[in-house]
Amino acid sequence: MYVVEYACDGKRFGMYETKEDAQKAVLANVEEAPEMKRSIFDFTLKEQETSWKDIKTFDDACTALGGCNNALVEGYYDALSMASDGVENAFIGLLGADTLAYIKLRIITAAINEGWEPKFTENEWRYYPWYYLFTEEEYSRFTEEKKQRCVLRACYNASAFGGLVCAYACVASTYSGTLVGARLAFESEEKAKHAGVYFKELWADFCFREAEKK
Numbered sequence: 001m002y003v004v005e006y007a008c009d010g011k012r013f014g015m016y017e018t019k020e021d022a023q024k025a026v027l028a029n030v031e032e033a034p035e036m037k038r039s040i041f042d043f044t045l046k047e048q049e050t051s052w053k054d055i056k057t058f059d060d061a062c063t064a065l066g067g068c069n070n071a072l073v074e075g076y077y078d079a080l081s082m083a084s085d086g087v088e089n090a091f092i093g094l095l096g097a098d099t100l101a102y103i104k105l106r107i108i109t110a111a112i113n114e115g116w117e118p119k120f121t122e123n124e125w126r127y128y129p130w131y132y133l134f135t136e137e138e139y140s141r142f143t144e145e146k147k148q149r150c151v152l153r154a155c156y157n158a159s160a161f162g163g164l165v166c167a168y169a170c171v172a173s174t175y176s177g178t179l180v181g182a183r184l185a186f187e188s189e190e191k192a193k194h195a196g197v198y199f200k201e202l203w204a205d206f207c208f209r210e211a212e213k214k
Contacts, residue, residue, distance in 0.1 A: 129196030
């Protein structure tokens with residue numbers, strides 16, 4: 001991966017799979033916005049040393065996007081500062097764990113996608129983590145590898161409908177609506193599975209935490 005930044009302030013312009021793609025993006029920006037009076041020397045290009053597979057924590061995701069030079073990361077800190085003086089627990093008490101989880105998942109999704117964004121065109125394939133609820137008995141029959149993908153969280157009223165959550169990758173079709181969180185879409189099944197496994201607690205907060213309180 002190659003990262004293009006603005007030379008004046010170090011803010012990220014974009015991430016690209018090849019050096020040629022990065023150079024083309026810079027040239028296109030210079031040519032399409034002559035009123036900005038930019039030249040290729042107003043940008044810096046460097047190779048990204050880490051892969052999306054190395055993103056396993058929220059801090060990893062923030063670092064991959066360039067920290068506070070990225071609008072999503074900056075938005076996270078601004079939201080914490082304005083709502084709760086920078087304290088996550090206070091933010092959760094005010095706006096809910098699902099809201100904080102969504103703000104974080106936007107950052108994680110962008111970092112893992114490495115510059116890819118859904119266009120929502122007719123033939124575009126998009127992927128997102130998919131979860132199932134299992135009973136404790138079903139969980140006991142899982143392999144150790146499958147147990148690693150589970151969130152040990154149960155509903156207040158234990159029943160056949162409440163229990164453990166397990167992450168899989170699923171396709172977001174062109175008919176996806178807001179109920180399946182299409183904006184948190186991934187470029188590939190492998191990336192969706194990675195996000196579901198390493199950030200399963202955040203996905204559980206986003207999808208299920210508020211429902212558990214009812």
